[in-house]
Amino acid sequence: MKDKERLIAPLTGSGASPYGAINHGVTVVTHHQQHHRTPTASDDDEGKEGQHCHPHRREPQEKHQHHHPQEVPDEQQAKPRPRLCGVVCVQVPAFLFFVSYFNFMPLTQYYMTDRLYKELGVPNVTGGCSDEEAGGGSSSGLADRIQDQVSTYTMVLGFVTNFPAVLPALFMGSLSDRFGRKAVLYLVVVGVSIRMTITALVFHFSWRVEYLYIGGVVEGLTGSFGSFLMSTYAIVADVTKDRQARRGLQIALTEAATMLGNSAGSVLSGYWLKLGYVPPVLFSVGLQVVVLVFFIVLIPETVTRSGETTPINCSVLLRSVRVFLQRGRRCFLLTCLVVFFLGIFSVAGNVMILLLYLLNFPFCWSEVHISAYNGVNTVISWIIVLSVTAWLGKRVADDTFALAGAMSATAGFILQGLSKSDLLMYLAAGASLLSRMTWPMMRTMMSKRVDAHEQGAVFAGIAVIEMLGTTAGSVISPFIYKASLGHVHGLPFLCFAAVEVVVALCLISLIVRRKRHATNQMKQRGRAVHVQHE
Numbered sequence: 001m002k003d004k005e006r007l008i009a010p011l012t013g014s015g016a017s018p019y020g021a022i023n024h025g026v027t028v029v030t031h032h033q034q035h036h037r038t039p040t041a042s043d044d045d046e047g048k049e050g051q052h053c054h055p056h057r058r059e060p061q062e063k064h065q066h067h068h069p070q071e072v073p074d075e076q077q078a079k080p081r082p083r084l085c086g087v088v089c090v091q092v093p094a095f096l097f098f099v100s101y102f103n104f105m106p107l108t109q110y111y112m113t114d115r116l117y118k119e120l121g122v123p124n125v126t127g128g129c130s131d132e133e134a135g136g137g138s139s140s141g142l143a144d145r146i147q148d149q150v151s152t153y154t155m156v157l158g159f160v161t162n163f164p165a166v167l168p169a170l171f172m173g174s175l176s177d178r179f180g181r182k183a184v185l186y187l188v189v190v191g192v193s194i195r196m197t198i199t200a201l202v203f204h205f206s207w208r209v210e211y212l213y214i215g216g217v218v219e220g221l222t223g224s225f226g227s228f229l230m231s232t233y234a235i236v237a238d239v240t241k242d243r244q245a246r247r248g249l250q251i252a253l254t255e256a257a258t259m260l261g262n263s264a265g266s267v268l269s270g271y272w273l274k275l276g277y278v279p280p281v282l283f284s285v286g287l288q289v290v291v292l293v294f295f296i297v298l299i300p301e302t303v304t305r306s307g308e309t310t311p312i313n314c315s316v317l318l319r320s321v322r323v324f325l326q327r328g329r330r331c332f333l334l335t336c337l338v339v340f341f342l343g344i345f346s347v348a349g350n351v352m353i354l355l356l357y358l359l360n361f362p363f364c365w366s367e368v369h370i371s372a373y374n375g376v377n378t379v380i381s382w383i384i385v386l387s388v389t390a391w392l393g394k395r396v397a398d399d400t401f402a403l404a405g406a407m408s409a410t411a412g413f414i415l416q417g418l419s420k421s422d423l424l425m426y427l428a429a430g431a432s433l434l435s436r437m438t439w440p441m442m443r444t445m446m447s448k449r450v451d452a453h454e455q456g457a458v459f460a461g462i463a464v465i466e467m468l469g470t471t472a473g474s475v476i477s478p479f480i481y482k483a484s485l486g487h488v489h490g491l492p493f494l495c496f497a498a499v500e501v502v503v504a505l506c507l508i509s510l511i512v513r514r515k516r517h518a519t520n521q522m523k524q525r526g527r528a529v530h531v532q533h534e
Helices: 002-012 041-047 085-119 141-179 182-205 209-221 224-239 248-275 277-295 315-322 330-359 366-394 400-420 422-431 434-450 452-484 492-533
Strands: none
Touching: 002 182, 002 434, 041 422, 085 141, 085 182, 085 209, 085 224, 085 248, 085 277, 085 330, 085 366, 141 209, 141 224, 182 209, 182 224, 182 277, 182 434, 224 248, 224 452, 248 277, 248 434, 277 330, 315 422, 315 452, 330 366, 330 400, 330 434, 330 452, 330 492, 366 400, 366 422, 366 434, 400 422, 400 434, 400 492, 434 452, 452 492
16 A cells, blocks of 8 residues: 555656646546556657656546556656647648748748849849849849848848747747647747738838848747747647657658648749739738637647746746756757757758849749749658658657758758759759658657656757757858859858768767667666576
């Protein structure tokens, strides 16, 4: 009886999971069921020690019944979760959010380029090239000057949007573990909508482009897309039970939904421009309203208030930091964060300058051509990534998938940097088809390594790194691009390839460490069996 009391005691103390009752998908493991439970691979997930126990929900009609919880893996004991269809539901508004966001994002560069050409008295533009360049001439000093100014504007706009979003993301992650995920999503959608409205006013009334920075600051202070992703992935972690396979696949599906939204938005942006700059922005605002209604009406809250009375102060901010510094997992998680930062840096930098690179000499692509290129590449890439993940997910480790993505990204950036013709750009897109495999695998690896009540904190840390990487990429890459004008236009992409090589080396170190740990475990088990036989 004392043994049972010692087991139940931690389950009723202040360390209880903040996740409350959800009215579907409830699973309670009783003392009787313990004898019939089949061990799973996740019981020894990555050799993690000191798993925390969490309370199970007790319905009012069960208050006179005695359930004896037992020590089960985090994914089985953390809390009753909604049905897995909740994940599919959250992927729908995630897709719509990024359709809206990336339908809106390229408009600023298109608008600035077009406006500068007109202000300089060169209104007739094919893509981003003057008529002389589009006809086969060389890059002019005028085009280089316009590219220089546009890259400066986009660099400042990226900084004032992404950097202010770092601090809100740290707070929002830990607070979402206590008060729920949906409040964060509401705040982000409202902030993005305000920025889009300000941008539409600048476009319509031809205000100074510096007014665009106001909208960027508003979006940043409300969390930006980083906090949106943080809450979305935390919801996925809340409702997925199987750490070894299901969570990785569902995170990959959610990542695919966001990237396909990116692709669809980019394609729509190119076609919308035929109607002017204001209609596509208003369309994006309308989609944000749809996303907000979807979350309010159709997405259940996966976390209920924990009853925790700790005041909201700097300790909340530090919680998202401490989760990465606990002994036994610190080296692993920090290495994952370095990989994530470097990968996001190269991706954000590529997004920032690729449009300018293709608009101008020697490519002189039109907006529609660029949109189609990005859209088709993204769709094919995610079809391949999801197929490979679903097919090999139970036989190939997450870090191996991530390494394949880094190697694919390296090959794509090298070809991009060396491109002087359309053919090489298409080959670069083909070489990078697996590059998008790295991000969902890194999210999955970090999520698996922490307890259920730390999911919001860990995804907040990831969101901060994502915003910092995006800020660094959007600020540094225009500087490199400006320095390369008139010399080696593909230099930024070669720099991104070098960054991906570092990413690959970090992932190789994780793979070596994992295999060494598995070998040591096998030796310990062999010695234990030998002692038993003696």
